[in-house]
Amino acid sequence: DAKTTQPNSMESNEEEPVHLPCNHSTISGTDYIHWYRQLPSQGPEYVIHGLTSNVNNRMASLAIAEDRKSSTLILHRATLRDAAVYYCILRVLNAGKSTFGDGTTLTVKP
Amino acid sequence: GAGVSQSPRYKVAKRGQDVALRCDPISGHVSLFWYQQALGQGPEFLTYFQNEAQLDKSGLPSDRFFAERPEGSVSTLKIQRTQQEDSAVYLCASSSLPATGELFFGEGSRLTVL
Numbered sequence: 001d002a003k004t005t006q007p008n009s010m011e012s013n014e015e016e017p018v019h020l021p022c023n024h025s026t027i028s029g030t031d032y033i034h035w036y037r038q039l040p041s042q043g044p045e046y047v048i049h050g051l052t053s054n055v056n057n058r059m060a061s062l063a064i065a066e067d068r069k070s071s072t073l074i075l076h077r078a079t080l081r082d083a084a085v086y087y088c089i090l091r092v093l094n095a096g097k098s099t100f101g102d103g104t105t106l107t108v109k110p
Numbered sequence: 111g112a113g114v115s116q117s118p119r120y121k122v123a124k125r126g127q128d129v130a131l132r133c134d135p136i137s138g139h140v141s142l143f144w145y146q147q148a149l150g151q152g153p154e155f156l157t158y159f160q161n162e163a164q165l166d167k168s169g170l171p172s173d174r175f176f177a178e179r180p181e182g183s184v185s186t187l188k189i190q191r192t193q194q195e196d197s198a199v200y201l202c203a204s205s206s207l208p209a210t211g212e213l214f215f216g217e218g219s220r221l222t223v224l
Binding site for chain 1: 152217
């Protein structure tokens with residue numbers, strides 16, 4: 001199944017934008033790119049997803065490369081509450097299994 | 111409730127005991143997933159249901175692990191003869207669409223095997 005690769009950790013200052021990268025070079029044409037984040041002692045929380053076009057919602061933006069082999073989650077103004085582990089996964093059309101890697105641990109400094 | 115509910119939140123078992131973990135998905139959600147998350151790692155896929163049908167159980171680590179969803183709503187993950195390596199957080203997620211919709215996760219059941 002398709003895998004994703006993310007940096008282990010990133011740091012950001014509060015109120016600055018954060019760009020979290022994800023590589024998914026083996027993505028298939030029908031795979032959707034999903035992002036989740038997980039706070040300590042909680043289950044993962046949905047952030048955003050997309051297929052080909054860039055997406056925006058109230059939490060974040062998702063920029064998808066033209067060849068779809070990479071994507072970037074953009075938090076426009078990081079807050080302390082955005083400190084979490086961020087996971088990029090691929091969801092396969094009409095199949096269940098999605099593989100989470102170890103994600104990126106985002107630290108936000110005041 | 112509005113979200114995915116899991117019980118118990120915490121379970122301590124002695125090695126060799128059987129445990130059962132319950133998941134109540136969001137009402138009407140077709141798809142249900144179980145994941146296992148070890149400390150400091152990302153969730154690992156265990157199994158997937160679409161309604162009552164278990165379509166993928168490739169992630170179940172051994173035949174001691176068994177999952178069911180008999181009426182297409184509540185699901186139970188059963189672990190027989192627990193071992194210390196089974197200690198982890200077990201996450202349940204549901205989705206309204208077969209594959210492309212967002213996953214809604216519960217808070218997980220933390221299993222500690224002594």
